[in-house]
Amino acid sequence: MEKLLFIINPVAGGGKAKRLVPVIENFMKETKKPYDIVFTDRPKEATHLSKRGIKKGYNTIVAVGGDGTVNEVAIGILESGRGILGIIPSGTGNDLARTLDIPFDPVEAMDIIIKGNKKQIDIGFVNNNPFLNIASIGLDSEVVKNTEKIKIRIRSRIAYVLGVLSTLFSFKDKKIKLEIDDIPMDKNVFLVAVGNGKYYGGGLKILPMAIAEDGYFHVCVINKASKIKLLFLFPSILKGKHIKFRKDVEIFKAKKIKVVTEDKTYLNIDGEIHDIERETLFMVGDERLTVFC
Secondary structure (H helix, E strand, O other), X not given: OOOEEEEEOOOXXXXXXXXXXXXXXXXXXXXXXXXXXXXXXXXXXXXXXXXXXXXXXXXXXXEEEOHHHHXXXXXXXXXXXXXXXEEEEOOOOOHHHHHOOOOOOHHHHHHHHHHOOEEEEEEEEEOOEXXXXXXXXXXXXXXXXXXXXXXXXXXXXXXXXXXXXXXXXXXXXXXXXXXXXXXXXXXXXXXXXXXXXXXXXOOEOOOOOOOOOOOOEEEEEEEOXXXXXXXXXXXXXXXXXXXXXXXXXXXXXXXXXXXXXXXXXXXXXXXXXXXXXXXXXXXXXXXXXXXXX
């Protein structure tokens, strides 16, 4: 019989995820399906809880939180070699849910899981770290660092906008060597975003043509431009209209991307920041992840 394990990040969305417990309990009582609820209490714990749940016979592992929680639960499923991912969007960004058309209403999201609507999506790897949505180098990684500070006071989509504005005028372009499926090019860039999903940063449509199950990454490169031009370019990303600025924005489709930077910089993986030294390799994995959506 299908057993569900709900893994809740209690601090996601400023406590929104934790407040969904009675909603989940009331919904699951109606289904008469066996389930359990567990909470994370530290970073990366959702991966451990996911793996432990699968060993105990849970077929479906439901991430209740934001993109970071979803990523951790997915890693647990991948490392276990079995299991299906469910998502109840309840973080600040919820960007993978947007790409997969998962409703933000928790009852509607659970209804999709119970009805069994699912697809297999690609898994991306960047320097051997798995990701489901988008990984990026450049302006965005520093925006995320600044946004985390702002989120202490403001828990909404506007936090990311403020993070962009506070970073924009101090950020310097990156000189990189870029390879797109082994085709080399030298560039001065503000941003390189690689992903399976369309959205990041709480709804910014950075990769509007991305398809999570087509076996390819989409890549957005924002080339060096004046800060004033970037300031006017940024609002167009909200609806994916930035791709019309062809001199400043380039879009590629590829299975393998390599970025070599001259200086130490940061890598943003599904909203989590990592330090990198010089070379970063993005590859589409051979395996796929089954997700209710």
